[in-house]
Amino acid sequence: MTLQRWLRRMAFTLLGLVAAVGLYVAVACALMFWPANAKPAAEAPAIEAWVLSNGVHTDLVFPIRSATVDWLQLFPLTDFKAVPPDAEFVAIGWGDREFYLHTPTWADLTAARAFGALSGGNRALVHVTYLQRAQMRRGAYKLPLSQAQYAQLVDHVRATLPSGRATPIAGARYDKQDAFYEAEGGYHLFETCNTWTGRGLRRAGVTVSRWTPFDFNVTWHLQPAQP
Template sequence: MHAWRRTLLIILLLPVLVALLYFGVACALMAWPANPPASKKTAAPAQVPAWVLSNGIHTDLAFPLRGDGVDWTQTFAPAHVVAAPPDAEYIGIGWGDHDIYLYTPTWGDLTAGRALRAALGRNGALLHVTYLRRSDLAERAHRLPLSAPQYKALHAYVLASMPQGRAIPVPGAHYADNDAFYQALGSPHFFRTCNNWTGDALRQAGVTVSRWTPFDFNVTWHLDPGRP
């Protein structure tokens, strides 16, 4: 009887221990970032005023809509959204689970089955792209000053996240008038979340960021809060 009790206790505690280990590793790696900050003498000059946006769970990259050699409207056409704001100055780009994006506009819509499929990487991925006004970055932005080569690397990373580098919109899929969804490569899972996509982008571009970024705070920890 005691053996059965111990077995049952282990079964019940195992998910808790795994969750604690997962969270603990994510936190510990923030103290050992990729691309440690360069000295002011060796750091490349920041030229592009980009941002990381966080809603407390999910992160997006935000870039100037046009400028510095990139015109995002040539990739994500305004015609793909219902009505792009005429005063839009930025574009927000995030990667995430296909079903979570399309069928859970609020966390109250998330079901256990859908969450399990997402954790196992069964749903595929989408890019979510939003035309943003300057005021949209007022409360949830973290400064991401980029050199020209870093911006070029991030631009290439976004294009490489789509089939053959092409923006293929999902017909009729919108949260609001200013956004659209696009087919994307890969599939989020327990060890590569939507925030890992953002973190991987920053690491490849040479930005200081945690070596593993399953949570939003792993992405923003080494960035400064701010607003345009």
């Protein structure tokens, strides 16, 4: 193969990659304007809940105890190092196993780890954190839920756990008030942490994009709030 032919092939490959990325982002953005549940059920909100975003990843945030569920029964304090006694909420997210366990901060992110997550092949984990109200000052979006909608989201979380049971990953945590659990499914380019959040919201009848690969797809139709 001549150098000229090799360079031409590389150029076409790069152009194809750029086009694929552009199409991926364009579809994600376009679907925000064609949301599922555009006219949600007119039931009065009954649960104090949020979506919590760090700008990339989203978690579902619920009260620790309610008439619907006591999350301490599913994710007991014995799985955690030291949950603050004044914790009021539980944040639950889903994501790539390798990324979760080896990227506690953005400084730990590597190109290889990001590519490995997007290319698929890794099992998923559920990440659970018990939060104080003051820890939700940034990135919180109000999630108005009726009791019936909340029950749907609880079922969504339970369905993510193998056999509906929370199996902790021994020694895996970022700090004293979080823990990781085994999860169903695998992470890849079309199945991200945010698609998991979005799927739960659609199932519960919340207005949300029909596909949510990015955090802004999840939060676009929600109102920012300061708990």
